[in-house]
Amino acid sequence: QIVISNTATPDLHGFLELVRLTRYFSPDKVLGADAHQPHQRRYKIDILREYIQDKEFERVIIIGDSKGDIELGALPNTTTYLYRHPYLDMPDYQADFSIRSLKELEPEI
Template identity: 45%
Template sequence: MRLFRRGPTKLFVWDFHGVLERGTEHAVFEITNAVLARCGYGERLAVEDNEHLYGRKWYEYFAHALPHEPPEKHLMLQRLAFEFSDAHPRVVGRHLSATEYAEEVLAKVAARHEQILLSNSRPGALRQFLQSVGLLHFFNDGTLHGLDGHRPDQARSKPDALAEYIRNKSFKDVIVIGDSLKDIELALAYNGVSYLYRHPGRSHPPSSATYKISDLREVLREV
């Protein structure tokens, strides 16, 4: 357990995809199949494949669709998928929206406490996503961290970013809201409170999360 000085405010640590937004999986499905088609492959992801791969790195989608290709090819196709996404923002915008109650909860947290966003998205793409769903104004350069976690050689992780942010700061508690078990581990490292969020209709995996929720308003018990 890592210890830090206790102060009067709490730090809320948010994940983005699957927590503050909904619909990413549909954009990933459309773009993945578009890239496969553009590159001359006959293989396509099926809807059930897309559901099974939910939350994985994008190159893993291509590895699933093209198991006969080497990892280098999967990474190249991932790069093309990012380029397609950047060049066709309307594709992403057509599928992406803010999670229900996200704006209300972020506003109430901001009024009394501090919050940061840690995401494995690329920095530029993360800003575009937040702008698209109308939540960018809750974060700034110091509190918005896109960590480019789709790279096998990721240089900076969520634990790294959180440790850097907390250093020399005082917080009463750390509250982590995410949709993965690694997000829950962030809270454990600081003896904090963890919320494992899943959209309504999606099941929660076994975990040591303090709370398992499908309504972001439940986080307001910490405010």
């Protein structure tokens, strides 16, 4: 299992600790795009393609809070979850499922 975020990798590790999900991801599978730093920016789709290259997966779960995240679900055998921030009114990005809490995903991962 991997996790990809626009956040810098060290910050992403901290977030996973905060939401108590570190047990699901080995440290080398936590991949930050660092998109908030223009000179270091990588795109999540490129990170994902690089990771899945020459590998086969029975299932891919995409969890995101943006249209771009949900569009990553165009890959085969992919299920998408739109994380709807509790205090924001968000458009429907046509995800397979919509969640309000990451705890809702525990049965899936």
